[in-house]
Amino acid sequence: MNIQKRRLTLYTVLAAALVLLGLFSALYVLRLDSTIREKFDGKRWSLPAVVYARALELYAGLALSPQMLEDEMQLAGYHRADTAVGLGAYVRRGEAFDIVTRDFQYPSGLEKSDRISVRFTGERVTALTRTGTGAPLDLARIDPARIGSFHPIEHEDRIILGREELPDLLVKTLLAVEDQHFFTHQGIAPRSIVRALAANLRAGSTVQGGSTLTQQLVKNFFLTSKRTLSRKANEAIMALLLELHYSKDEILTAYTNEIYLGQDGGRAVHGFGLASQFYFRRNLDDLSADQIALLVAMIKGPTHYDPRKNPEGCLQRRAMVLKIMRERQIIDEERYQQAMTAPLIKIGQMLSGFNRFPAFLDLVRRQLKEDYREEDLNSSGLKILTTLDPQVQWQVEKQLSRTLDGLEQQKGRADLEGAAVVSNRESGEIVALAGGRKAVSGEFNRALDARRPIGSLIKPAVYLTALGRGYTLASPLDDTAIVLKEAGTKTWRPQNYDKKEHGQVPLYLALANSYNLATINLGLTLGVEQVIATAKTLGLAGEHQPYPAFLLGTAEMSPLEVSHMYQTLASGGFFLPQRCIDGVMGADNTLLKRFGLSVEQRFPADTVFLLNTALQHAVGEGTGHSLSRYLPASLHIAGKTGTTDNLRDSWFAGFTGDRLAVVWVGRDDNTPAGVTGSSGALIAWGEIMRSLHPQPLVLDEPPGIVWSSIDRRTLASAGLFSSDSVSLPFLAGSRPESEPLLPGIDTEKIERTTKGVFDTIRGWLD
């Protein structure tokens, strides 16, 4: 009886334990099930925002060399071939190209792939036709290069493909090598596990894996790579659950998008779509048997079988995969033999997508952060179409670095740094940006963050104020010494760079030669507040105290901020918000935001025309004259040099017919760099622009402008016998009369709407 009772109790306890165990197991499985469904039904991957350069527009007449086109296509991931058949392939025969462009989703809609032929003569496109028919084309676009992406911390990147985008050759090879019974098992394959276990026991270590594709996916997706019994158990349960809920095709597609296939610097290459672009510059459906075999071979160990680091091992593994492909009749003997002799990857073939232009990308990221959260940038798969022109960017990086190397050849100049910003003159699109002499990711971005006194680059604001208040380009200014003192400050005796006084000089010449004394005298007459107001209207940011020193450029600005200010001048008085982004599109290719062109007239066109003419004189005969060593005078470039105390900062800002560029040269520790605006930044500016083959600057002449020849000595209208005259533009009614203004100048005539120049100055005197 007692025994029976004991047995009953034991059974009850056992049953209860089993029920409890079953209950806990069920709960555990339910939890795993929920984990799987949550991830699989939701957004499976965090997709980084991908950043693109501008698309290259091709048309007959475009200034572009054959090599530039090839460089651009290489950057955009195109591959050179013997016959242009696949998407993204091109054939080059000397100066003739046949190109198969790729589909690309622009903000204006999908642009389908096209087959185009481009012919060059020298450095110009002379014909653009449709390949085959020879029909002339007005215009064609090369889809833009992917220049970087914004990753979360793990730096995973992938191109998501659908099941229909997976080529048969890949699917068959993948299954033959990794999981022969994929379409028949339920997530795990017990026989494979037993076989692997036996093999591993025999070898005394792990030599064979028994995991199905589903298990591998579960491991990669949900679990760590730790080899523990509990992890294996979880993997098996989750594989079964995954198969229960999802179709084979869904699992296969997820696997091909998830699988890790190598490293591109700090970027982890995941999925066959991206791996195909990264290793071969081709779409997945354009890969040959040896290339498919290589990718499948790498699954076992992307680091160990990396074709760059271990070509021997990789080749052996690829041979093994090709053998399986032949055995399973995925490829025939002929293809097998061909594939076996194919090289692994060609030199220079790999396509790094890891942020090649870090300074520009930095700017893009900062602009995006105004509209998007960090996680949106890192995970939502945004497509960012930027204004970067790779051709210009390459030249900016190259010429800035070369110039600084050259400058450092002179004694006393070392550790020079520089920055440059180039934009389109009429649209304000930033096409290139260098944050230092070396384009290194994470480096201090001087173009954005190095705020330095701008020196004489501020002077156009002084002269623009004057021209807006009745002064003319021929108005005589007083370039004589002045002593200034403010309460509680030291006496300030500004000087010209050459330490001389030049007496009375015409306004245009004072700006062209960057005379400090004339500028201060003029600025004080106009009022420093007025000049600051003009500078702000031009685009100067921040608050500035109305000290006289402001007139000589004590305001600290970054090259980008200077560029912003000069853009208003370059576009004839229209304020243009400078843009580095053209549009943002969602992962589904819907247009989320456009950063379209907008303009705002801030200065009368005629006043800016006068000022820009003076800036042309600054290059033609003033402090920017040495630019003629790099660029012909016929380009009529407008520009201004800037130098700060003790030659700490060297600036040049100027524009041609098509571009505005600002260059800064100095040292990071703010010690004297030993270069003036014209002996430092101007050289880099000249070299950059020379390499870009700029268009001549032809200023739009507003109605009402009259030109008059002025005698340089008297500043009066030049007579027939004047031997030293200059032609200057004037607003209607402001042209100087024939009586000489100099010597014995009539100050009332000069001052026009202003008053009390000497009174104001007297106020600053001791």
Place this chain on the structure above:
Amino acid sequence: MTIRQSLSTRIFRTALLLMAFLLLHGCAGISDRLSFPAPASRPSPTKPAPALPAPQDAPAPPTADQAPEYPSVPAGPAHSLFLQADRALQSGRPGQAEILLERALRIEPGNPLYWYSLGRAKYDQGDFTQTVQFCLKAEGTMGRNPGLARRNRELMENAARQLADSK
């Protein structure tokens, strides 16, 4: 010696000027401008493109019963984009037109017709402030194009009226 050279130079210059005066005497509209910086004519495109003159007379903002007509000129790259933009405007897709016109302006930034058309695209989207601004920009690059100048002024006035009405 120096005095003699200077004298001969002056005589030579005077003779030249007299000849120039006689030659130009019969010509109407002599420019006041003499030399530097000598922009010779209307701004040329700032990027090389096949020479393609903008139509001398641009269309008025389209109305339902009036389709604009253009002279049959061969479509260059920028102009073909403009024609697409114009079609987009006529079919009520001003956003699309704006994108196309910005592309045209990248190729030919000095063309007043494209700036004016951008004004039309903004007008159709109800952005009258930008309409006025683009018309001002077009005006600045207009040169001698009285037909386009008139339409540009009309568009600007219409936009200004709309702005005034909305206040």
